[in-house]
Amino acid sequence: MPASTGYSVSTLANLKDIDPSIRADRYIRAVQQTSSWYMFFASATNPDDGLNYITPTVGTGRWYRMRSMIVSSDILDLFEYVQDTIGNYFQDSVTLDFSYSDTTNTFSINLLPGTISDTHIAANANIAISKINGLVTTLQNKAESAHTHNAAVIIGLTEAVQDILATSLQSSNITINYDDGQGIIQLTAPSASGGGTADWDTIDETVWDSLF
Known part of the structure; x- marks a missing residue:
């Protein structure tokens, strides 16, 4: 029979008092008091030690302590480990430069100079004149040094x-x-x-x- 999971209870006493009608074999409950998961084995007879083996108040069987409920804050340097792992996944490309600062815990993604062409720019893009390479020189070369017009x-x-x-x-x-x-x-x-x-x-x- 596959294990079924119920809601958590606050204490081991609450675990012991779970009604037999909802305490099927291999039923699992979390206990906040011990930060652990417990599975119920209907045919088990282990002595109750108050932590790893718990005898129900009514009926037979035992609750077996399975493992601790570990939350992320309990794992030392988890945040650092995740950041380092993610940082290693980023790889530079021909247009983008990725960097990770372990000191400030920040990621930086920068566009490499000269890697954007006309095909990458939308027709309605608002680009500063100073960012268009050679525009001023091109316009100066196309303009005549003097203009003469009839009034x-x-x-x-x-x-x-x-x-x-x-x-x-x-x-x-x-x-x-x-x-x-x-x-x-x-x-x-x-x-x-x-x-x-x-x-x-x-x-x-x-x-x-x-x-x-």
Whole structure:
């Protein structure tokens, strides 16, 4: 008959008191008091020694102490042993370097320089320019030392100049109107003293100075 395992009990007294109806031959129980497993043998008659052979309170048979219930904290240097064992399993590859520090109990996995190619990089990867080998030099080599362009082919240049000029014109004497749609800047001379429209030639130079 195969052994069947039950729940643990707190003391040997609890083990002795297990009811015969659930105490089948080769039945196993853990006892917390002794941190041991006990198996029940229905036909055993060994004298009860209070530890290795336990006589049940009711009925015949004996409980045999099998082995101690050892927990990981009871094993000296178990943590260290596991770490060392795992560390030995890691092997360097052509792209990765594995290392284990026995002092700090840490594992390190590092990518070896120059081992990543285009096939390893996702299309949407966010890579710093400083990490792209030779990018600056490549761009410098492709750029011309000097660029010459005809103003007529620069899109929006005229509009930009007009907007800048119109914004720059300031005067308290001359009325300035800028038609952005027509691209026209209109200057209106101030009224002459005594009425009428002043002649542009009579405008003091300081007025022109204020425009630029």
